[in-house]
Amino acid sequence: MDIEQLKIVFKEHFAELPDAIYTAPGRINLIGEHTDYNGGFVLPGAIDKGITLAIKATGYDRIRVADIIRAFSMDYIELSDMRLAQVEAPAQPWAKYIYGVVREFEKRIERVRGFDVVFYGDVPLGAGLSSSAALESAFAFALNDMYGYGLSKSELAKIGQATEHNYVGVKCGIMDQFASLFGKQGNLIRLDCRSLEHQYVPFNPVGYKLVLIDSRVKHELVNNPYNRRRESCEAAAAAIRKRHPEVEFLRDANFAMLEEAKAEISAEDYIRAEFVIGEVQRLLDACDALVKDDYETVGQKMYETHAGLSKLYEVSCKELDFLNDSAKKYGVTGSRIMGGGFGGCTINLVKESKYDAFIAGAVADYKAKFSIEPKVYDVVISDGARKIG
Numbered sequence: 001m002d003i004e005q006l007k008i009v010f011k012e013h014f015a016e017l018p019d020a021i022y023t024a025p026g027r028i029n030l031i032g033e034h035t036d037y038n039g040g041f042v043l044p045g046a047i048d049k050g051i052t053l054a055i056k057a058t059g060y061d062r063i064r065v066a067d068i069i070r071a072f073s074m075d076y077i078e079l080s081d082m083r084l085a086q087v088e089a090p091a092q093p094w095a096k097y098i099y100g101v102v103r104e105f106e107k108r109i110e111r112v113r114g115f116d117v118v119f120y121g122d123v124p125l126g127a128g129l130s131s132s133a134a135l136e137s138a139f140a141f142a143l144n145d146m147y148g149y150g151l152s153k154s155e156l157a158k159i160g161q162a163t164e165h166n167y168v169g170v171k172c173g174i175m176d177q178f179a180s181l182f183g184k185q186g187n188l189i190r191l192d193c194r195s196l197e198h199q200y201v202p203f204n205p206v207g208y209k210l211v212l213i214d215s216r217v218k219h220e221l222v223n224n225p226y227n228r229r230r231e232s233c234e235a236a237a238a239a240i241r242k243r244h245p246e247v248e249f250l251r252d253a254n255f256a257m258l259e260e261a262k263a264e265i266s267a268e269d270y271i272r273a274e275f276v277i278g279e280v281q282r283l284l285d286a287c288d289a290l291v292k293d294d295y296e297t298v299g300q301k302m303y304e305t306h307a308g309l310s311k312l313y314e315v316s317c318k319e320l321d322f323l324n325d326s327a328k329k330y331g332v333t334g335s336r337i338m339g340g341g342f343g344g345c346t347i348n349l350v351k352e353s354k355y356d357a358f359i360a361g362a363v364a365d366y367k368a369k370f371s372i373e374p375k376v377y378d379v380v381i382s383d384g385a386r387k388i389g
C-alpha cells in the first residue's frame with residue numbers, strides 16, 4: 001500500500017480526497033524492561049513498521065459533520081461512526097483507541113473537532129512491538145497537527161498512555177508511546193521515565209545485526225498479569241518508603257532497602273522488586289558499554305535481563321525460554337524477551353558472521369519443538385510519528 005492507493009481508498013469511502021497522511025511506528029527496546037512504570041530508564045527505538053492514516057478535517061463544517069468521527073479500518077474492513085458527544089465507547093475494539101485518544105484530548109483542550117479517517121497497519125499484532133501505541137500516537141499526532149492544538153510530543157505520549165489506562169485497561173508505562181513519537185532513524189532513546197528527559201544514542205553496531213524472532217504466542221496485556229506486576233512494584237516501593245521517604249519509585253531503591261522491607265511484603269512482591277532494581281542498573285551498565293562499542297557486555301546484560309524476566313518477574317513462557325536457549329546455542333551475543341512478555345518476540349544482538357546459521361537453526365529447532373514456524377524481523381531503527389503526505 002502506498003500513499004496514492006491510500007488516498008484512493010479514502011475517496012471511495014468519503015467521496016473526497018484526504019487533507020493529509022500521517023504515520024507512527026511501533027518500537028523495539030534494547031534493554032530496560034518493566035522499568036518505565038517504576039520511574040526508571042528505558043532504551044527503545046522506533047521501527048520501520050507502523051500505522052498509517054489518511055485524514056480529513058470535517059470539524060469546520062458546522063452544519064454537516066462537525067460532531068462526527070468516521071473511521072475506517074482497512075485491516076478489519078470495518079467502519080466506526082462516533083459522535084463526539086457520545087458517552088459510551090464504540091463496540092469495535094480497535095475503535096476504542098481512537099475514542100480514547102479523542103476523550104483524552106478533550107481533557108486538555110477546549111473542543112475536539114470531527115474528522116474522517118482511513119487507516120491500516122503493518123506492525124505484527126500481539127508480537128510485543130506496540131501496535132497499539134503506534135495507533136494512539138498516529139491519531140494523537142495527526143489531530144494535534146491537523147487542527148493545530150499545540151500540544152507537545154510529550155503530552156501526546158501521555159494522551160496515548162492515558163488511553164491505555166482509561167479505555168483499554170492496561171496500566172502501562174510511557175515507553176511505547178514516547179518511542180513512537182520521538183523515534184529517530186539510527187538512534188535509540190535513553191529515556192528517564194520519571195522526568196521524560198531523553199538523549200538520542202546513535203546505534204550502529206558495526207559487524208552486528210538486531211533481529212527479532214516472533215514466538216507467535218500472542219501476547220495479551222488486557223486483564224492479565226501485567227497490571228499485577230505493576231501493583232507488586234508499587235507495594236514494594238510503598239514498604240521501602242516507610243523507612244526511606246525519598247523512595248518515590250523502585251528506581252530510587254537499592255537491594256539493601258528491599259532487604260529491610262522483606263518481612264513486610266509478600267514473597268512475590270519481593271522477587272518482582274528484585275528484578276526491577278537489578279534491571280535499572282543493567283540498563284545503565286549497558287548504556288556505558290554502548291558508548292564504548294562494547295557489544296559483548298551489552299549482550300551479556302541482555303541475557304541477564306532475560307533470566308530475570310523469566311525467573312523473577314515471571315513474564316516468560318516455554319516458547320520464549322526455548323528461543324533464548326537457541327540464541328545461546330548458536331552463539332548469539334545477546335538475547336532476551338522484548339516488551340511486556342507473556343509471548344511475543346525475543347530481541348537478538350547477533351554477529352553478522354553468525355546470523356545465517358542462527359536464523360536457520362533457531363527457526364528449524366523451534367518448528368521441530370512446537371510445530372509453529374516463528375517469524376523473523378530484521379530491525380531497522382526509524383523515525384517517529386510524522387506527516388508523510
Ligand code: GLA
Nearest residue numbers: 033034172173174175339340
Ligand atoms: C509494555 C508496556 C510498556 C512497558 C513494557 C515492559 O510494552 O506498554 O509501558 O512497561 O511493556 O517494559
